[in-house]
Amino acid sequence: MASEKAKELAAKQKAQIKAEKERKKHSDDPRDWGQMRQIKESYRITKEQDPKLPLVLAAGFFGPVVLGIILGVLVKPVFFWVLMGILVGMTLAMFLFTRRVKNSVYKRYEGQPGSAEIALNMLPKGWSSTPAINATRHMDVVHRAVGPGGLILVGEGDPGRLKGLLATEVKRHEQTAYGVKVHTIQMGEAEGQVPLPKLADHIKKMPKQLNQVQIDDVNKRLRAMDAVRSRMPLPKGPLPTQTSRRAMRG
Secondary structure, X not given: OHHHHHHHHHHHHHHHHHHHHHHHHOOOOHHHOOHHHHHHXXXXXXXXXXXOHHHHHHHHHHHHHHHHHHHHHHHOOHHHHHHHHHHHHHXXXXXXXXHHHHHHHHHXXXXXXXXXXXXHXXXXXXXXXXXXXXXXXXXXXXXXXXXXXXEEEEEEOOHHHXXXXXXXXXXXXXXXXXXXXXXXXXXXXXXXXXXXXXXXXXXXXXXXXXXXXXXXXXXXXXXXXXXXXXXXXXXXOOOOHHHHHHHHHO
């Protein structure tokens, strides 16, 4: 009897695994894709906006390969220098591909409400971000990032309205995070603001202020604050974060 139940359970688990694989195979969500499909889709979408992409990647790969062949003929051994050229070419091509993909995404969504979320999602491991923690019906938005550089609030929208909105959020976060200093950044093209393509690098370069234990503690306190906030009424109209989440899927 137990053996039959074990067989039924194994069959059920096998069917569930197969169904999950089939779902991911036909999914439109990049989180369900394998690495090769993600690269393929990124290449396709980037090429639509960046027609020179194939030439740039070809130059990045074949340039070091040709140089390796020349060095192999002149210096010897040929195999070593050709292999080095291939490895360097692959690395350079991948670097150029990643950079062109990022630039294409920024170019595509720059100026759209919620676009700061695109940059925050490109922060390295150790950082966490929460999009649109506060927003107005005028599409002024405040996002949050927590990481080694500290607790950072990123505002996008009208500079005048953002000043008051950020001040309110700074006070709320300082009360929740206790002695942790809250930094603010306004994203935009005006003086004193940080453009979207430079936002992630700007945040990454901020001096280290928190270790991993402090980051975990701050995030825990902020989640508790957000749980209370979620019961508060949201501004009428579409949330800006909807646009940027579609961007990350796209």
